[in-house]
Amino acid sequence: MELLSRIAKPRPVGTVQNQEITDFIASYLEPLGYEIRKVPFNCKVWETKASYLIIDGSRLPLQVSPFSEAFCGTGSAVVASNLQELEKAECEGKILFLTENLTQEPLQPKNFPFYFPDEHKAIIECLEAKKPRAIIAVTGSSSMSGLKPFPLIEDGNFHIPIASLDTEVFSEIKDKVLAGVLEVSINSRNETATAHQLIATKKVAAPKGTIVICAHMDSKYNTDGALDNASGVATMLLAARGIETDRYNIDIVPFNSEEYYDPQGELIYLEELKKNGKEVSLLINIDTVAHKGSQVAVAPFNFSENEQLSLNDIMNGCANIVPGQPWYAGDHAAFAFSGTKCLVVCASDIFDACVSYTHCPKDTLDLVDERLIENAADFICKVVNTYDRII
Numbered sequence: 001m002e003l004l005s006r007i008a009k010p011r012p013v014g015t016v017q018n019q020e021i022t023d024f025i026a027s028y029l030e031p032l033g034y035e036i037r038k039v040p041f042n043c044k045v046w047e048t049k050a051s052y053l054i055i056d057g058s059r060l061p062l063q064v065s066p067f068s069e070a071f072c073g074t075g076s077a078v079v080a081s082n083l084q085e086l087e088k089a090e091c092e093g094k095i096l097f098l099t100e101n102l103t104q105e106p107l108q109p110k111n112f113p114f115y116f117p118d119e120h121k122a123i124i125e126c127l128e129a130k131k132p133r134a135i136i137a138v139t140g141s142s143s144m145s146g147l148k149p150f151p152l153i154e155d156g157n158f159h160i161p162i163a164s165l166d167t168e169v170f171s172e173i174k175d176k177v178l179a180g181v182l183e184v185s186i187n188s189r190n191e192t193a194t195a196h197q198l199i200a201t202k203k204v205a206a207p208k209g210t211i212v213i214c215a216h217m218d219s220k221y222n223t224d225g226a227l228d229n230a231s232g233v234a235t236m237l238l239a240a241r242g243i244e245t246d247r248y249n250i251d252i253v254p255f256n257s258e259e260y261y262d263p264q265g266e267l268i269y270l271e272e273l274k275k276n277g278k279e280v281s282l283l284i285n286i287d288t289v290a291h292k293g294s295q296v297a298v299a300p301f302n303f304s305e306n307e308q309l310s311l312n313d314i315m316n317g318c319a320n321i322v323p324g325q326p327w328y329a330g331d332h333a334a335f336a337f338s339g340t341k342c343l344v345v346c347a348s349d350i351f352d353a354c355v356s357y358t359h360c361p362k363d364t365l366d367l368v369d370e371r372l373i374e375n376a377a378d379f380i381c382k383v384v385n386t387y388d389r390i391i
């Protein structure tokens with residue numbers, strides 16, 4: 001599928017390839033009768049080179065956290081394994097190792113507008129108050145990605161240099177960490193760039209509301225993002241071609257910043273809805289949708305029992321479409337929490353299998369079943385084209 005191959009390449013926000021794919025999506029939708037707008041926003045583009053820790057003569061590789069500040073220097077170390085130890089530690093001017101309870105999961109960016117749990121806030125505020133020269137987070141695998149070690153903090157608004165060290169590597173050196181002076185090199189560079197949030201709209205004469213079909217178009221660094229989420233963007237574009245409703249305005253929104261620490265794309269669109277007084281009747285979010293060996297799972301939010309039954313009838317008439325479980329780590333969350341009817345369309349094994357491939361170099365085109373993209377697009381078109389009979 002040409003759509004898939006055009007999109008499945010590294011495309012972090014603000015990069016040249018991100019802009020090229022934005023332009024490609026516009027060129028695909030405009031001939032279909034969609035009015036195209038591209039709203040610019042400022043962002044950071046990140047680069048890194050080989051980084052390392054030298055301890056007792058051994059040079060160990062570090063994985064730099066995206067958007068980290070740079071650091072190159074020496075210093076003594078301090079180790080904290082929980083918040084209580086961190087609060088007591090003398091960190092200023094030292095290399096701080098975070099382990100165990102402090103590194104169980106990635107921490108949310110500190111200014112993230114939709115979700116910032118108190119426990120993450122407490123850790124980040126403590127780190128900033130302690131002022132270490134650099135942070136080395138000892139991490140392993142994550143339930144949210146295939147990266148190992150995973151980045152603990154991925155936040156351009158966090159200004160302490162930070163990198164990750166694998167838990168297995170740390171276990172071999174932990175007795176030496178406090179014994180002497182360490183040398184740390186975190187090679188990282190950030191530049192300011194401009195990205196665009198594309199909004200494509202097709203209007204009807206007497207709309208009953210607006211149906212939004214969305215899929216995040218950006219990727220993390222160092223991944224083709226074929227499953228996550230070139231598959232979703234290809235499904236969205238294929239569905240855009242088959243929509244025939246004359247009852248609802250249609251917005252096609254390739255959210256550009258879902259994988260970024262600052263969700264500018266979604267904030268831009270939310271402001272657009274508020275400014276224009278748009279009522280979203282239904283939002284369909286497509287994310288990681290076509291893993292080989294899976295089916296297409298559909299999870300509804302805010303549907304009544306009767307509406308769910310009508311939806312089930314459509315699902316039963318479509319190939320490879322099955323009920324899915326609701327989840328909130330995506331662009332639909334803000335809409336679902338506000339009471340908007342939403343559908344999330346994803347792979348049926350998204351949390352069982354797909355997560356082990358996402359956000360890393362393993363997420364390539366050979367994981368994607370193009371037939372499932374067609375099945376998902378067909379289902380979306382049937383929902384949109386008959387939506388006035390569902391509700």
